Amino acid sequence: MRFVYEDSIPDDAISRTVKEVIETINPLKYFDLSHRNSHGYDSVNMLQCVLLAFGYVSLRKLASLCRYDIRFQFIMDGQTPSHMAFHRFIHDDLKMPIEEIFYDLNRYFEKNDTIDADILYIDSTKFEDNANKMTFVWMKATKKFREKRWIRIMDRLESLNRYCKKEELPYRFSILKEFSFEYLAEITDTLDRIMRSKHIEEQHGRGHAFTLEQTKESVKGRYPRTIQFYHNEHCEGCPLRSQCTRSKHRRTLQRTDKLAEMQIEIRENLMTETRQELLKQRSIQAEGIFGQIKQDQEYDRLWRRKKTMVKLELLLVSIGHNLRKYHTHKMQKQKTNQKSHS
Structure with missing residues (x-):
């Protein structure tokens, strides 16, 4: 007697949402099956498993989930691929770059969910590198x-x-x-x-003025810029020199007028109420997502190495997060519609 996984998964399970999304966007265009034999695992199901894992697990853990987690058993229909099967699928079968899959899924979410795509919030975060065991560079x-x-x-x-x-x-x-x-x-x-x-107040003195020494045009980096180099002529014999600089000659500093102008412009732009609200929303939208990924999902260390594999992993994590968010909104809409009809 064959076990029917369809009857064991509730209607609000996220695995059903993953199947719905992947099967709607025509996933066959993502695969290159020319080198595969007829006995391989279904590529659509493999892709659904990879995305359902949200990128937070290793391939060995993913293979274990297919054995013991009912959500993955439902997608694979009881089949249990090994970690090497998932490795071959990601490296050999996915002919389309992961960025294109990411874009296709985002277009699906924008079409089927209420998403404001007019404003882009940008932020950054840090993840621990997958270095060798028991090593730390610094x-x-x-x-x-x-x-x-x-x-x-x-x-x-x-x-x-x-x-x-x-x-x-x-x-x-x-x-x-x-x-x-x-x-x-x-x-x-x-x-x-x-x-x-003792009624002692903190004092912040201006110190001695700096003198312009030279100006250079720098072409390093993405944009050319003019850098001004200043030096202080009062370092000789100063009793606080050891606390101020380690230079053998005198204290120096660099200044870029264009960068200073941009910083002033940014501060002025943030003075309006509308832009302060955007700044507030940035801290909610962008930083909140990193909190969910790193704290809630306990994903703060990369599983893979090399630039291409790290990029693949982070995009899988992003796709998984978007799928999870879309599923939550979908369930909320269903509950709202049920209450309005009752």
């Missing part, structure tokens, strides 16, 4: 810098202890050998109390 440099910085902090605390003793203040700071974020926060709070008790 680990040694980070530890070395932290240790040196901690020694300098403890030296300052010793000077502060002498100051508190001289002024008869009831504060003494312990000199620790190991780095501690909690202790740094405690030091900051204590210093704030000392400054308030």
Whole structure:
């Protein structure tokens, strides 16, 4: 007796939405099956499984889901492809670039859902790289810098202890050998109390003026720009030089007038209420999506390596997120229609 998966999946399951979307957009144009024999897995079902996994799982995990998850069993009709079968499908059978599939699905969502495509919100986020096991590129440099910085902090605390003793203040700071974020926060709070008790205000001086040294035309990057180089002539003999710069000669800085003008223009553009509302919506729309992907779906580390494979993975994650959002809106509309008819 053959098990019927159709009867085991509820009507509001996301696997039904995935089948509906993929079968509507004519997925056969995505595949190159010239090298396949007649005994291979159905490519449409394989694509649906890959998209249903939202890109958040490895190929081995995807193969396991086809064995034990009823949603994937429903799509594959009980078949259990191996992780190598999914690997061959992604690398050999998908002849159309993943970007084209992404665009086709987005056009389907715009046609069948209420989406405002007039405004584009742009944001960025960071994902952990899939580096070799037990390696971290900047680990040694980070530890070395932290240790040196901690020694300098403890030296300052010793000077502060002498100051508190001289002024008869009831504060003494312990000199620790190991780095501690909690202790740094405690030091900051204590210093704030000392400054308030002594009526000490924070002062931000302008320092010495910089002198224009030279102007260069730079063609590096995407756009050419004019860079102005300034230097400070008052570094020689300055008692704060070691805290201001590590240069052997003098303090320098760079300035690009075009970039400064653009920053001023951006600040002026954001002064209107309409554009402030757009900025507010950007934080909701763009940053909220990254929160859902990284926190809710626990996807904060890449599974694949190389630029092309990372691009493939991130586009699969984006397609999966859009499918999930479309499914949620679709279920909400159905519930609204049912309430209006009842």
